[in-house]
Amino acid sequence: MTAPLARDAFALAPGLVYVNHAAVGVLPVATRDALRAMIDDHAARGVLGTWSREAAVPDYRRRIAALVGGRGEEIALLRNTGDGATVIAQGLDLGAGDEVITGANEFGANAYPWLALRERGVTVTLIGAPQERMTPGVLRRYISSRTKVVAVSWVTFDDGYRHDLAALADVAHANGALFAVDAIQGLGAFPLDVHATGVDALYAGGAKWLLALQGVSFLWLRANLLDRVALRLPGWRSVADMWDFLDYTQGPAPDASRYEGGTPNFLGALSLATSIELLTNAGIERIAAHVLALTDRLVDGLRSRGYTIAGDRSSDDVKSGIVLFRRADIDSLALGKRLNEAQICTTFRSTGIRVAPHGHNTTEDIDAILAALPA
Helix, strand or coil: CCCCCCCHHEECCCHHHHHHHCCCCEEEHHHHHHHHHHHHHHHHHCCCHHHHHHHHHHHHHHHHHHHHCHHHHEEEECCCHHHHHHHHHCCCCCCCCCEEEECCCCCHHHHHHHHHHHHCHHHHHHHHCCCCCCCCHHHCCCCCCEEEEEEEEEECCCCCHHHHHCHHHHHHCCCCCCEEEEEECCCCCCCCCHHHCCCCCEEEEECCCCCHHHHCCEEECHHHHCCCCHHHHHCCCCEEECCCCCCEEEEECCCCHHHHHHCHHHHHHHHHHHHHHHHHHHHHHHHHHHHHHHHHHHHHHHHHHCCEECCCCCCCCCCCCCCEECCCCCCCHHHHHHHHHCCCEEEEECEEEEEEEECCCCHHHHHHHHHHCCC
């Protein structure tokens, strides 16, 4: 099986089997080199070195937007996934009598921004996932005319369940609610089109499957929602003409860049745009097929060795690049440390071992994991 992302596009340490992209992805060589060039230019020439990257920000936004089928004007460059959720949660006019629905197994980045609305009297209803997944049928049982927002992770961080975004968006919209999606655990490994899925807001950090730096993210917001999502954290770059420094009466920037506030993370934005170019050139559909084949191979090998797979892998529609496994007679923390010693990088907790391969991983990587497991 040929990996869609060439191994020589990465500078992984010799002998390291890296299958931990649900935690932090690895920087491609092209991204590393672009960052080094910017840092060297900054060190050598100050603003003369950084200005070309700042001037390229509209192009970075276009490249990011193209990944999800959007336009550059619909992109805001932010710090992290939670920033995107916070922009929406704080910007909407929500108060007593309103409701937000999300899952009980959301990562904090897509939980705390919504839970904070309880201070305004908003009801935040948690669907009891993973025991009860947020399927369209389940959402119909919870949603009502009081529901203003449905928020969900495209792929759950713990066991890798992939939600049917288009079907959930249909249910939300049929009841007058907006549909907001944390996409960090899927983007870069699986294709997503914001128009085909019908999402209203999409946010994701770059440090995982998008193979960018930590500390950079983006928010995509449907353009017709700009007037509904108020600017709660303005900065000097939030206004229509940021170079007219002393005109405090001017209105906000006409696009989603208003939510960026002050000076964005240009280095992070460069990393995101450069890595996305690598991913799109390889073909996101090809990466997705490869990742599913690798995880299927892993799951088959695990089950034959008596391991239990957490989560639902009953169809390709709900599978993702995340596999969480455990065995009753084996301590997961001890096993994770054992894998580390064998140069196999995973995430391990008391709940199990989480493996997350990407487009550069190979069947040999999967077989190395299986061979390192106790019989």
